[in-house]
Amino acid sequence: MPHRSTIVLIVLLIAGSTATAAPLAILPKDVVYDAAIPTPRSYLGFEIGERHIQHHQLVGYLRQLASVSDRVTVEEYARSHGRRPLIMLTITAVKNHQEIESIRKRHLRLADPARSAKVAIKPLPAVINMGYSVHGNEPSGGNVAPLVAYYLAAATGEQHQALLDNVVVLMDPCLNPDGFERFAHWANNHRGAVPNPDPNHREHREPWPSGRTNYYWFDLNRDWLPAQHPESQGRLAMYHRWKPNVVLDFHEMGTDATYFFQPGVPARNNPLTPSRTFKLTRQFARHHAAALDGIGSLYYTEERFDDFYMGKGSTYPDLHGSVGILFEQASSRGHLQESVNGPVSFPFTIRNQFLTSMSSLQATLELRESLLDHKRTFYQDALALARASRVKAHVVAAPHDPARLHRFLEILARHQIQSYRLAQRLRIEDQTFEANEAFVIPTEQPEFRFLEDLFARRTEFNENIFYDVSAWTLALAFQLQSAELTDIPAKTMLGQVFSGHRFPRQIGSFNKTDLxxxxxxxxxxxxxxxxxxxxxxxxxxxxxxxxxxxxxxxxxxxxxxxxxxxxxxxxxxxxxxxxxxxxxxxxxxxxxxxxxxxxxxxxxxxxxxxxxxVPKPKLLLVTGGSSYEAGEVWHLLDQRLSIPVTLVADRQLSRVDLTDYSAVILVSGSYDAMSSTGVAKLSRFVETGGSIIATGTSIEWLDKNKIVETAFRGKVAESAVDEASTPPLRRPYAAADVDAALRLVRGSIFETRVDHTHPVGYGYAPQATLPVFRNNRVFLEPSQNAYSTPVVYEAHPLLAGYVSAENLATIAGSASVVVVQRGQGRAILIAENPNLRAFWYGTNRLFLNSLFFGPLVRNP
Ligand SMILES: [Zn+2]
Structure with missing residues (x-):
């Protein structure tokens, strides 16, 4: 059945098949372009969409644009782990550039309730941040950025001038340079002279790890909250230097999909986001719809994606008085790929992103005053909410571990939340906080909403389905001692503001007579x-x-x-x-x-x-399972602790002599690419005295392959088909997906208790409780050996997040960590992920203890 979008696609494909005509056709034709501005083609030697632009080419072109156009400036705001520059373009009218600092300062004042009332909104431009390709293998974003920048720099005419006069564009052309480059390299190197749309073709099948993630395989679109990577740290600093009114976040999804733009699922909005944000997003949506209708592209809204977890690029702005908008384009993942909607070409994906980039600019221009007013009202309301809040301050401490507390406070500071050193000893109920060792975080601050969300311990939700995690309580992730103050903290209680500059050193004294x-x-x-x-x-x-x-x-x-x-x-x-x-x-x-x-x-x-x-460690991490979790281990050891770890692919393990290694680490995942020789080697390794450290679902793989046999607790069937003999209650066919989602454990926080006398528990306080993060259904029975379950779930363990009643009952009293002795060696099985997203400082210790002290464990 001929469809309008298919016709457009065919036209595009015909155009795309010749090297010359192609994708500049994406640019509006009824506009006169300044001939002095270089086109992407003139710099790159190929049209956008013809090949995948490499990161250095992208940066090179945009720098050239900035050197030629007086509408464009460029600055480098960070370097990725792979040493690639992250840049931000500022694009606006020349007259705005001349007073850009004044515009920025007036704009920032809107976020300061003490001074915002006097800011004149009428003459103030709106600020839009356009962010592309935070996921590196979603390349239409990073490839459309040069076209959008060219258009903004080169287009002439009254309408365009009105846009430049009233809008300041902050363009982040590639949020994830390392992943973007990984993917571009793959796609460019496996394309043929003849485009091959077969999804099985190598070009469309990236190897492990995909280009989605950054250098250490982290999802940067989850790092806006923990901000543990240089990309996010630079980005947050840039964000708060401007606090833009609109933030665009361009992504891709499966090849068979169409196009998505926000608003997302209304019931899954973060509860602290004001309803006006959602209304403004809807107003933007009308512009996107008109643009895509214009070429007959299919799209959808208010389904599947949401704005709940505030560490995502489209949600973070919502909690900062901006409007964050997520875009998802069906991916060509390569240059051309078949789909249920017909062939999806790379230029086609770029074209859609171009159109919604343009519709966003138009909407920003149209809604300028509402957006500026929204910013002001948002922060005024935040202060009013703070004043009405029961909690007036949070007090936090990490006894005997000032470094961990410092890292926690650094995160708050990155989000512009102020903390003060506790100036006097404080007792709150049964807890004591020592002067100078604890910090006070008053809630009456402009960033009240974000602060509240960081400390929130929600266990009830509008809807129990989550695109990502359901809990991220930062103080629990850092295993902090914390308490709430319900009185406004007295001035005498507040010492110096935390600035982040002075790391808490410990001064030791070293003498010749020391023994x-x-x-x-x-x-x-x-x-x-x-x-x-x-x-x-x-x-x-x-x-x-x-x-x-x-x-x-x-x-x-x-x-x-x-x-x-x-x-x-x-x-x-x-x-x-x-x-x-x-x-x-x-x-x-x-x-x-x-x-x-x-x-x-x-x-x-x-x-x-x-x-x-303590034996000298030699660590081996098997790769091929979850790239996130493997990357978290690699990052923790390599970046944070300067400990080398050997990464070996599962399919190559059979070729490695394991005798020299002290520990083999397996993270969640299935290692089915490992040959039977590899499996036998791993078995022998444990048998002869080695230590296996296994986390999450890899425990099931070890059990299935009889390397380490484990007692699991009964699971509630994840599929809708129950294996019990009595037929289950009839349910509507259409409810099956939702029912299945409700049975997932989707990122919740639970309380466990640690045996601090066990090597795995070393460093935790006697009888310490430890919050753990769980996003799987690996439920372990405590060991039959009375001494071999160093960490166990409490009887009522839920601290924050969603879990079904059945799963909660299974988790209560189950084991978090079990040591299984086998032959001369042992496996340390950790049911959860102790290294989640590099901000679970509290459980990192469990993992590190296992690496260093695992070889010392003997089951009594
Ligand atoms: Zn994405």
């Missing part, structure tokens, strides 16, 4: 210190019993299980090296204490066999 050093394992960066010592062949021991330690005349310090001990007498030749590493440890916030005697007043003496020597 041994104790390293406090509670410091977040202590594993980095331990690794450096072991890499230098220093003899390091770990205490399996508590002890006291004479640190000076009449000075005694208490140490718990897991404290590290570095005896100097048995390795005098290493003294200088050791002292150098331990001074570095202080810079990382790790406390080091010296003693001059091996005799302790209480507990084990320094020569006791309860100090076990």
């Amino acid at each position: 041994a050093y104790a390293i406090d394992w509670r410091g977040y960066y202590a594993p980095k210190t331990l690794h450096q010592l072991l890499a230098d062949d220093v003899n390091v021991r770990v205490a399996s019993e508590p002890f006291d330690f004479v640190t000076g005349p009449e000075q005694v310090q208490h140490f718990e299980h897991g404290t590290l001990l570095v005896p100097l007498g048995i390795q005098p030749e290493k003294r200088a090296k050791i002292v150098r590493i331990l001074r570095d440890a202080g810079r990382d916030g790790v406390a080091v204490h010296a003693t001059t005697t091996g005799l302790t007043p209480n507990g084990i003496d320094l020569g006791s066999s309860s100090f076990q020597r």
Whole structure:
């Protein structure tokens, strides 16, 4: 059946088949273009859409544009892990450029309720941030950016001038340079001279890991909240320098889809987003619809996608007085691919993104005053909400681990939330917070809504279906001690504002007479210190019993299980090296204490066999499962702790000699590409004394392959078909998808209890409770061995997020971590993901303990 969109597509394909005519046809034809402005083709030597633009070409062209056009300036705001520049173009009328700082400042004042009333909105341009290709293998975004920039710089005429006069465009042409480049490389290198639309063709099938993610395989469209990557850190700084009125977020989805633009599912909006945001989004939608109707492109709205998790590019702005809009284009994933809608060509995908880029600009121009007023009202309302809020301040601390607290406060600061050092000792109910060690975060701040969302512990929702996670309570992820103040904090309580500049160092003292050093394992960066010592062949021991330690005349310090001990007498030749590493440890916030005697007043003496020597680790991470989780491990070890890890693909494991490795890490996923030789090798590795550290669903794979047998708790069937003998209650056919979604565990936070005397629990406080993040249905039975379940779920474990009653009942009392002994070795099975998105600082320790101390575990 001939359809208008198919006809347009055919026309495009015909145009696209010749090298010359092609995609510049995307640009409006009824416009005169300034001949002095270079076209993308003149710079690149090919038309946009003909090949995938490489990142350096994209940056090169846009820099040239900025050097030629006085409407365009460019600045680099960050470098990716792969050292690629992230740039921002500012495009507006020349007269606006001349007073750009004044425009920016007036605009920012709208977000300051104390000063916003006086800002004149009539003469103020609106600010729109156009963000492309945060997912690198969704390339129509990064490829349309040069066309949009060219159009804005080169188009002439009255209408266009009105746009430039009234709108400041901040264009982020590629939010994820490393992933974008990975994909461009793949697509360009597997295209033939003749376009091959067969979905099975190599060009359309990326290898592991896909270009979606960044260098360490993180989804940057989840990192707006934790902001653990340079791309997001730079972007947030840029965001808050402007606080734009509109933020566009261009994506792609499956090839068989059509086009989506927001609003998303209304019931799944973040509850702290004001309804006006949704209304404004709807007004934008009318413009997008008209633009796509104009070429007969199919599209949909208010389905599937939502604005709930505030760490996404289209949701973050909604909670900052902006309007964030998500666009999703069916992907050609390559140059041309068949779909249920006919062949999808790369130029076609670019064309749709061009049209909605244009409709967004038009809508911004039209809604300028409403958008500016929305910003002002949003922040005025925020303050009113804060004043009405029961909670007047949050108090947080991380006893004995100032580094972890610092990293938490850094996140708040990136979101423009102010924290103050606690100036006096404070008791709230049964909790004590020490002066100078805790921080106070008053709720009466302009960013009240975001702050509330960071601390929220929701367990009830409008709708129990989530596109992403259902909980992200930051204080729980950091395992902080926290309390709420219901009175406005007194001025005397508030010390210095946290600025982020001064990292909490620990000053150790090092003397010739020192006999041994104790390293406090509670410091977040202590594993980095331990690794450096072991890499230098220093003899390091770990205490399996508590002890006291004479640190000076009449000075005694208490140490718990897991404290590290570095005896100097048995390795005098290493003294200088050791002292150098331990001074570095202080810079990382790790406390080091010296003693001059091996005799302790209480507990084990320094020569006791309860100090076990820690073996030098050699770590292997099997890749091929979840690239996110593998990337989280790699990032944690490599970036944060400077610990090397060998990455080996599952299908290549059979070729690796495992005898030298101390631990093999498997993250969630199925490793079916591993040959039977690889599986046998892994079995032998454990049998002969190796440690397997397995997280999430990889535990099921290990069990299925009989490498580590595990007792699972019964699962509620995930599919709608129940295997029970009695027929289930009849349900409407159309409800099947929703019913299945309700049975998922979709990113919720639960409370567990840690055995701090177990090597896996070292560094946690005695009887500590530990919030864990779970997004799977791997339910483990506690071990039959009484000593081998170091972490177990509480009886009423739900802290935040959605979970069905059946799943909650299964989780209660189940094991979070189980150690399974096999032969000379063992597997440490962690049911959840302890390293989620690089901000679960609280559970990182469980994982790191398993790596370093796993080899010491013997099931009693
Ligand atoms: Zn995407």
